[in-house]
Amino acid sequence: MKVRTFSVLALALMGATQMAFADTKIGFVNSERVMREAAPAMRAQQRIEKEFAKRDQELQRMAKDLDALQKALEGENTKIAEAERRNKERALSDLSRDFQRKQREFREDLNQRRNEELASVLEKANQAIKQIAENEKYDLILQDTVYANPRIDITDKVVKALSDAK
Numbered sequence: 001m002k003v004r005t006f007s008v009l010a011l012a013l014m015g016a017t018q019m020a021f022a023d024t025k026i027g028f029v030n031s032e033r034v035m036r037e038a039a040p041a042m043r044a045q046q047r048i049e050k051e052f053a054k055r056d057q058e059l060q061r062m063a064k065d066l067d068a069l070q071k072a073l074e075g076e077n078t079k080i081a082e083a084e085r086r087n088k089e090r091a092l093s094d095l096s097r098d099f100q101r102k103q104r105e106f107r108e109d110l111n112q113r114r115n116e117e118l119a120s121v122l123e124k125a126n127q128a129i130k131q132i133a134e135n136e137k138y139d140l141i142l143q144d145t146v147y148a149n150p151r152i153d154i155t156d157k158v159v160k161a162l163s164d165a166k
Contacts, residue, residue, distance in 0.1 A: 024139045024140065025136075025137060025138045025139050025140075026138070026139065026140045026141070026142070026152055027132075027133070027138045027140070027141040027142070027152050027153075027154040028141070028142050028143075028145060028148035028149075028152050028153050028154065028155070029125075029129055029141060029142070029143050029153075029154055029155050029158050030143075030144070030153065030155045031122075031125070031143045031144050032144070033155050033159070034121075034125050034155060034158055034159055034162070035118065035121060035122075035125075037159050038121065038125065038158070038159045038162040038163065039162055039163040040120075040121045040124055040162050040165075041118075041121045041162075044117035044118065044120070044121055045117075047117065048110070048113055048114055048117060051113065052106070052109075052110055052113070055106050055109075056106070058102075059099070059102060059103055059106060062095070062098075062099045062102065063099065065095070066092070066095055066096060066099055069088075069091070069092050069095065070092055072088075073085070073088050073089065073092060121162075124162060124165065125158060125162060128158050128161040128162050128165065129141055129143075129154075129158055131161065132154060132157055132158065132161060138154075141154070
């Protein structure tokens with residue numbers, strides 16, 4: 001008798017749970033796609049590229065100079081005096097160290113700037129997601145899941161909302 005009562009109670013609870021989930025509206029947003037396709041994200045990327053273009057060109061020029069100096073030193077290795085060769089090797093070593101330092105600083109500055117810009121875009125995206133959730137009566141919106149059925153994907157709505165917001 002107790003087992004039968006427990007079974008009936010368990011079935012009733014499962015039915016109630018399924019009815020509760022039937023009324024739940026769930027959405028999914030692919031954050032990576034938002035960061036790649038949304039207008040604010042593309043504008044941020046363009047700003048970063050423009051901001052760091054001069055330093056990138058300088059690093060490329062330094063890399064070419066460093067390569068040319070190394071090739072010249074290797075080609076002259078047997079033709080120059082020992083003292084002159086040591087001076088050129090020292091100059092090459094100093095230039096290489098300077099290049100590596102500037103390259104490291106460039107990467108650090110670029111990463112910091114990119115993080116700042118992406119944080120701003122993420123904040124705008126979260127506001128757009130909240131607005132969509134409120135307007136369309138979503139109970140739950142997930143980001144970055146392992147799998148989401150395409151019918152609950154609202155990424156296009158978020159990208160459009162961000163593009164419209166400017």
